[in-house]
Amino acid sequence: MLTNYEKLFAHLPMPEPPEDLLNKVMNRIYLERRLWTLKWRLPSFAIGFIGSIMAAVPAFQVVHSALAESGFAQFLSLIFSDPREVLAYWDSFIIMLLESLPAISIVVFLVTIFAMLESLKYAVRDFRVVLSPLKTN
Amino acid sequence: MADYSDEQLIKDYLEGNKQTLEVLIGRYLKPIYGFVYRYLGDAHNAEDVTQDVFVKIWRNLKKFDRDKNFKTWIFTIAKNTCLDFLKKKRTVVFSEYETEDGENYLADNIADLSPLPPEILERTDIAQMLSAVMQKLSPEHRVVLFLHYNDHLTFREIAEALEEPIHTVKSRHRRALIMLRKLLDT
Missing domain, CATH: 1.10.10.10 (Winged helix-like DNA-binding domain superfamily/Winged helix DNA-binding domain)
Structure with missing residues (x-):
């Protein structure tokens, strides 16, 4: 019984999709990906970039004032004012310089710079996705 | 890549090989188009709805359970997309041989x-x-x-x-x- 019906349906032609349908589907997907990037990723990374710049400014100010308070600049200037003494006691001089560095403030500042650069990198990459041409073949 | 299984193509795509998506879609384009065409009954809408189906497949590919059958999964999406389309058009789909109660x-x-x-x-x-x-x-x-x-x-x-x-x-x-x-x- 069922063999009869299988033979029957074998006569029914399979609808052929239009030749350019695959291209249209892929273009739709590229478009969707671009829209999603425009809607979510690009603003997120742009906000991250702006936010990290805003954080970098006070972080730099903190580093600057911490360096001034720690006497690091004065110690460093000994290289120019008293180079012979510095060379004679170079190991103690280095330790003294390192101890006077405001390490935490510098680390915080570098983190904000890193975040800024990473946000910029991803924002540029997503911008390229948005601007990339559609497939035309 | 034409010899790869559906699961292998999906895995490669999710790992970053964007070309495998086109191979996967190309493999199912004709069956899905045929399904949609026959469900809706016209070629013009079938083309648009087929595109919608594959966009939905792409969007949900990360959520696809690879222990399940990919073919049945995409036909499910195709069926639901066709139903959504008919609902939007507010097309009352019935057979002239069926009553409102489903009696035939x-x-x-x-x-x-x-x-x-x-x-x-x-x-x-x-x-x-x-x-x-x-x-x-x-x-x-x-x-x-x-x-x-x-x-x-x-x-x-x-x-x-x-x-x-x-x-x-x-x-x-x-x-x-x-x-x-x-x-x-x-």
């Missing part, structure tokens, strides 16, 4: 499903006749017949794709054949 006087009045007489298969206009007759069936009945006889899905796969119990699918298949037989005889 054509199928209900035939007790038995007998084989097709050979002369039907020998008709020169069999393809046109069959196409015309299939349009008279409701989409639910059409879909079961097309999926089983044209796309060669088993009843279990059809049940998974349509998200219905297997006995419902089998029952619908039988009623569809009965109606088809009656329409071909007239």
Whole structure:
């Protein structure tokens, strides 16, 4: 019984999709990906970039004032004012310089710079996705 | 890449190989287009809805459970997309042989499903006749017949794709054949 019906349906032609349908589907997907990037990723990374710049400014100010308070600049200037003494006691001089560095403030500042650069990198990459041409073949 | 299984193509795509998506879509473009065309009944809408289907497949590819059958998963998406399209168009889809309560006087009045007489298969206009007759069936009945006889899905796969119990699918298949037989005889 069922063999009869299988033979029957074998006569029914399979609808052929239009030749350019695959291209249209892929273009739709590229478009969707671009829209999603425009809607979510690009603003997120742009906000991250702006936010990290805003954080970098006070972080730099903190580093600057911490360096001034720690006497690091004065110690460093000994290289120019008293180079012979510095060379004679170079190991103690280095330790003294390192101890006077405001390490935490510098680390915080570098983190904000890193975040800024990473946000910029991803924002540029997503911008390229948005601007990339559609497939035309 | 043409030899890769569906699961391998999906895995490669999710790992960053964007080219595999086009291979995967190309593999299922004709069956899905055929399904949508037959469900909706016209070529223009079939093209748009087919695009919608593949966009949905792409969007949900990360959520696809790779222990499940990819083919039945995409046919499920295709069916749901067709239904959403018909709902948006507010198309009341019915068979002229069914009442609002789902009673089908054509199928209900035939007790038995007998084989097709050979002369039907020998008709020169069999393809046109069959196409015309299939349009008279409701989409639910059409879909079961097309999926089983044209796309060669088993009843279990059809049940998974349509998200219905297997006995419902089998029952619908039988009623569809009965109606088809009656329409071909007239």
